[in-house]
Amino acid sequence: MSRIRIIKVSFKESIMRGIPNELPPKRERTHSSNRAPKRKDILSLAEKKLAIRNALRYFPEDWHRELALEFTQELNDYGRIYMYRFQPDYEMYARPISEYPAKSIQAAGIMLMIQNNLDPAVAQHPDELITYGGNGAVFQNWAQYLLTMQYLSEMTDDQTLHMYSGHPMGLFPSSALAPRVIVTNGMMIPNYSKPDDWERYNALGVTQYGQMTAGSYMYIGPQGIVHGTTITVMNAFRMKLDANDTPAGKIFLTAGLGGMSGAQPKAGNIVGCITICAEVNSNAAHKRHSQGWVDELIDNLDDLVSRVTLAQSQEEVVSIAYVGNVVDIWERFAEDEIFIHVGSDQTSLHNPFAGGYYPVGLSFEESNQMMAEDPQKFKELVYASLRRHAAAVNTHTSKGTYFFDYGNAFLLESSRAGADILAQNGIDFKYPSYVQDILGPMCFDYGFGPFRWVCASGLDEDLAKTDEIAARVMREIMFDSPPAIQQQMGDNIKWIDEANQNKMVVGSKARILYADSEGRIKIAEAFNQAVANGELSGPVILGRDHHDVSGTDSPYRETSNIYDGSKFTADMAIHNVIGDSFRGATWVSIHNGGGVGWGEVINGGFGMVLDGSEKASQGLESMLLFDVNNGIARRSWARNPHAQFAIKREMERNQKLKITLAQGVRDDLLDNLFN
């Protein structure tokens, strides 16, 4: 009797093999519920042929006939060629670092991070290699993934892998001191950086949108967003309340329970206020409720008013999802004189006419129908709604509500709609952005930003140990830190003390906290020592969100509190990534496009494997000092007072740091010049 022998290729063998020697069988997409939307059909016939030619160059010629037909089908059906056939069979998740086939521990660390970004529990559209934000790609197609992992498995510590928008150009000889990987995503000649240029050149297979932490292998799931939102809402209340008052029983009104906005109620609960979050999409609201991200669901205004009145009287900490339009709440609360302490909005107004913002007066379903069938009429209704929205916000702020723009283009789109949203000078907006008032002056100017790490052993015990180490180091630093930064230190010590019980780890064993240059260096050094002395069972991989003090030039978000005219330049982000690359980073990345859109931002970041070595110890000190202070220096040169304070303090601590300081200029001198 003949027996069929099934030869199972192990995980390690699959990685080392790269693109298989034999053409694998055709396969369908596996995660059918999380599919990327069909992309715009933008290519001409000649360009479509070029896209197929480009895709086929990864494969031997005798596969071309079969693959050409399949890739043409993918291009027609999805607007992109993802090469589903080459998606690996093994499970995709961040394994313990020791399970990766690698000659370089640094390369193994990068493999772990790549697999985390593609883990179906973490990634938004895993089959299309999209981690978050709808288009934040790790690779453009599965051939690039296979080749990259193969290169990482074979590289040694004197080679560097160069990644061009997901495509591994190859390994080049370098040195042990060089980064193992250099990543660029979406770098374009500036005149070719309009949204349709992304559609065209991504469809051709020559560029990709890396978002911030997708194409840089540094995404850690929702934890990062919850932390940033908590810091923002907490400080918004502080701006509004007297020093001895607390957010208990006070209202935070906002909208959106989507990808990032869904963090708002959880953050509100951590802050300790009453969060009311409107969401027109009933499915999104129910999903967040079932996941435990929002406490209660209410779908009519009368019930909402009575529930909120009760919560106010009992000073409850509660988060409520209102299934409906946020404009209705702003207007109803104005009529009923319900005082809102803090207000914001996280509808997706960066994408106002294609499902990012739902106009008041239409149901969710009616809106979806109208935006497809009568886009012009829909646009008019969006603008009319924004005028009402802004008018209702104005009514509340005239009574003392603190309102801020949450980086979602609410103010920009409202101004385009003709809403009463401009300041008296007719140029600025009436309200600040969250970076102008909160994250910029309170965090970034002092160097506080989203420092993060991953325990490469994959063990919970290691994560708990790193939490303990980080909290201890932060307490030691706080003991004699200047009063100006004590509050940030205190907030982050509280966060890290409670991080484990907030249970926000999804995917790799990761943690985030906001720390400044001194904090980041001392925590990293303590981790490296703990790896060296065996207190931790494996290396620690350091990194950060690109949304930070130095990494990102983005005039309406991260650098919106730069007022010397330089916010439309991108020198800082470029210096950041070049400077990090020769100071000890394991990998560096620089991207066009982040949360605010292609062509609107340049952002850079790094990853660093702490393996307990002396080399890691030297690298972390030199690189983290530069990584943070490059941005503080630029903010100080732009005359931001907190940055001037922070950079002078850093220069006192480090004799080799010498920064050009800006001289103040008297207003009356300028006022008289052009009379």
Ligand SMILES: NC(=O)c1ccc[n+]([C@@H]2O[C@H](COP(=O)([O-])OP(=O)(O)OC[C@H]3O[C@@H](n4cnc5c(N)ncnc54)[C@H](O)[C@@H]3O)[C@@H](O)[C@H]2O)c1
């Ligand atoms: N959270 C952050 O840290 C952060 C930082 C910067 C910018 N942003 C911005 O916030 C926005 C939201 O991001 P997201 O990932 O959550 O987007 P998303 O599209 O997943 O979610 C937005 C939600 O708003 C709902 N919505 C739209 N109009 C509404 C209305 N009138 N009333 C009530 N609900 C309405 C939509 O149904 C959707 O579920 C984006 O523009 C993003 O760039 C967020």
